[in-house]
Amino acid sequence: MASPELELKNLLQAERQQGYFTAAYVESGKLDQAQPxxxxxxxxxxxxxxxxxxxxxxxxxxxxHITLKAENLDVKAPLAAWAPRDISLPASLLQLTTDEVLGHVSGLPAWWNFWMRHLDERQKPTRADALGLMEKVLNRIPFGSEKKDLYSDVGYILLGYLLEKKAKKSLKPWLSEAVSEPFGYAPDLNLPKESYIPTGFCKIRERELRGEVHDENCAAFGGISGHAGLFGSGPSVSQYLKALLRDSMGVQYFEANDKVRRDTQREGLLGFRRGNGVSAALFANGNSMGHLGFTGTAFWLEWSSKKYGIFLSNRVISGRVSPRITDIRRKVFQLLDASLGP
Known part of the structure; x- marks a missing residue:
């Protein structure tokens, strides 16, 4: 019987040869161990x-979580409790609690068009312009009274907006100061274009995207927002997760998410997502948490054992929507789990 590593290699090579993606990275290990x-x-x-x-x-x-701790607040505090004063947003929006927005149970819509008539690539927007666009659109976004479990990009755009306005700095340098992290946003990396893995041809921007964020809303914000914009290599993801484990705030972040995972049935936690859905049910017996990315990225970890698995790809190179990614992810994470043993 082939080893999990050999099966993974064969699977990824076969999918690459068929053109489903042009690049893929997998890693498994334990967060408290230096080597994968x-x-x-x-x-x-x-x-x-x-x-x-x-x-x-x-x-x-x-x-x-860093902001809440600095303000001596818990996650059930309303956004208004830590939001900066120099903003103009509806009071009803600011009365949403922080855990509702982090956990995707706020009533905010899943998606909203921020980029229409604003994705002008002739001139990159300033941060002031980008934050102004976020505020303008957030002021007219409807949200329902039913706070059901609904994954919302809008909620994280809102959180990113509040964080930047409060700190008076972009998310990337602030994170660098808060936690030692080995990756960043594409606009800040300043790497040659050839360093980036392409994510396909954009009909709106009329060019192949390489080193440019795939998400149109994030692109309209200049490539940085609370819901998208992060770029990095495979090893940088695991290095960052391990850096969080060495940081007291990071440990609190892991523990807060895992507590919600254990105490509730909701899919959204407090920054992470529950890992027992159709994409990762076979990793750590469904006891994992982590996140998915639209471009073909994912990571899951089990807090009690510190087991983790990472799968990065550019699956959008073969089409914007493909149900195949779910089946491929399940196979990949099953094999990553098997590579770690019981």
Missing amino acids: ALQYFTGPDARIFDLASLTKALVTGPLV
């Missing part, structure tokens, strides 16, 4: 992925 148990990359020389919504779990979530 398994690490494999297939693709060109480029190594930097568009991590997409992993931004929510790796940037926005930790920064919200």
